[in-house]
Amino acid sequence: MLTGGARRVRLGQIFGDDVPLGSLGSLLLDCHSVPEARAVLHGDRACRRLGLGARPGRVGLAAGPLCGSCAWTLPADHPVNDFALAVAGLRTPAVEVGEGAQADLALTSGAASAQPARAVRVWRRAQTRALQGFAATAAFPWLKPWAGPRLFALTGAVEQARGAVVRRIDPRELLAAACVAAMPAPVGLRDALPACTGSWGADGEWLLAEAWTRWQSACAEGEAPVADCVRAASAVVYEAFGRRRKGRDEALDNVQRLITSSIDQARRHAEKKHAGPVRLVQMALPLLETEPLTGREHDPLTPWQAGVIAVHQFGVDWSAGQVTLTAPLAVADLLLGG
Numbered sequence: 064m065l066t067g068g069a070r071r072v073r074l075g076q077i078f079g080d081d082v083p084l085g086s087l088g089s090l091l092l093d094c095h096s097v098p099e100a101r102a103v104l105h106g107d108r109a110c111r112r113l114g115l116g117a118r119p120g121r122v123g124l125a126a127g128p129l130c131g132s133c134a135w136t137l138p139a140d141h142p143v144n145d146f147a148l149a150v151a152g153l154r155t156p157a158v159e160v161g162e163g164a165q166a167d168l169a170l171t172s173g174a175a176s177a178q179p180a181r182a183v184r185v186w187r188r189a190q191t192r193a194l195q196g197f198a199a200t201a202a203f204p205w206l207k208p209w210a211g212p213r214l215f216a217l218t219g220a221v222e223q224a225r226g227a228v229v230r231r232i233d234p235r236e237l238l239a240a241a242c243v244a245a246m247p248a249p250v251g252l253r254d255a256l257p258a259c260t261g262s263w264g265a266d267g268e269w270l271l272a273e274a275w276t277r278w279q280s281a282c283a284e285g286e287a288p289v290a291d292c293v294r295a296a297s298a299v300v301y302e303a304f305g306r307r308r309k310g311r312d313e314a315l316d317n318v319q320r321l322i323t324s325s326i327d328q329a330r331r332h333a334e335k336k337h338a339g340p341v342r343l344v345q346m347a348l349p350l351l352e353t354e355p356l357t358g359r360e361h362d363p364l365t366p367w368q369a370g371v372i373a374v375h376q377f378g379v380d381w382s383a384g385q386v387t388l389t390a391p392l393a394v395a396d397l398l399l400g401g
């Protein structure tokens with residue numbers, strides 16, 4: 064049983080014969096091996112490949128080839144852990160990292176209407192892996208010659224995956240969402256209410272304002288195209304009415320009308336701004352986060368932010384973990400939190 068956060072690490076499989084160990088080669092490891100020069104080092108005394116006469120000892124990581132079958136039990140704070148993690152990440156073939164991008168390419172013939180969420184996830188995974196790879200070579204600079212071709216393939220896979228995202232996202236839709244986000248809340252809603260809102264059971268003005276605000280937030284997050292985000296507004300009506308049906312359809316109609324008028328307004332703004340000036344934006348690329356226990360992925364970027372970065376990317380400084388974009392002003396403002 065492992066205690067104190069100890070880990071079982073298959074060092075032989077990770078490092079192989081080809082990985083330069085640099086200054087970590089002199090790190091002492093608990094090993095089992097037969098007493099001869101360059102004997103294979105084992106981490107597990109029960110390993111079947113252990114030769115007769117093997118003894119335990121503490122030897123440098125580079126003292127001999129590492130057994131590819133057994134694992135070493137290492138304390139969580141052992142310095143070789145981070146290095147092993149870095150190398151393991153770079154060992155994953157780029158084609159596997161960009162998995163899905165190929166399938167996406169096969170599926171799509173420029174279908175912007177296809178669901179972009181999966182393509183975004185594939186791209187963000189590959190991008191995260193590349194960012195981690197560059198961070199690893201910065202932390203362990205002697206890895207550069209070994210890591211170079213891998214990073215080249217990896218960034219190629221990222222670009223391929225980004226291409227699949229770009230084909231699925233309409234930049235005008237991103238701009239329309241930014242225009243929605245910049246709209247002030249509608250005023251004079253009470254005056255536009257029908258006479259019979261008494262049957263709604265909720266304050267009509269509040270209901271419309273709340274529905275509109277939820278729609279605006281859903282657009283800004285990029286949950287769906289702005290027209291489809293009306294679902295978030297309708298949800299407010301369903302929540303307010305509960306099981307009551309009387310007046311509900313009328314309330315839904317009012318919400319739909321209000322939002323349709325706002326969509327028209329946002330699209331007019333977007334049309335004007337589409338050909339307008341652009342702004343250069345430089346920002347750090349956040350990594351995709353993975354919950355250690357469940358393995359569930361969480362993207363700190365909203366779907367809208369991810370879409371904007373994919374569509375408006377101008378260049379990437381992988382070593383700095385930064386992306387440069389050229390985006391319409393309204394898009395840049397929302398991206399920068401303005």
Ligand SMILES: [Zn+2]
Nearest residue numbers: 105110130133
């Ligand atoms: Zn072994």
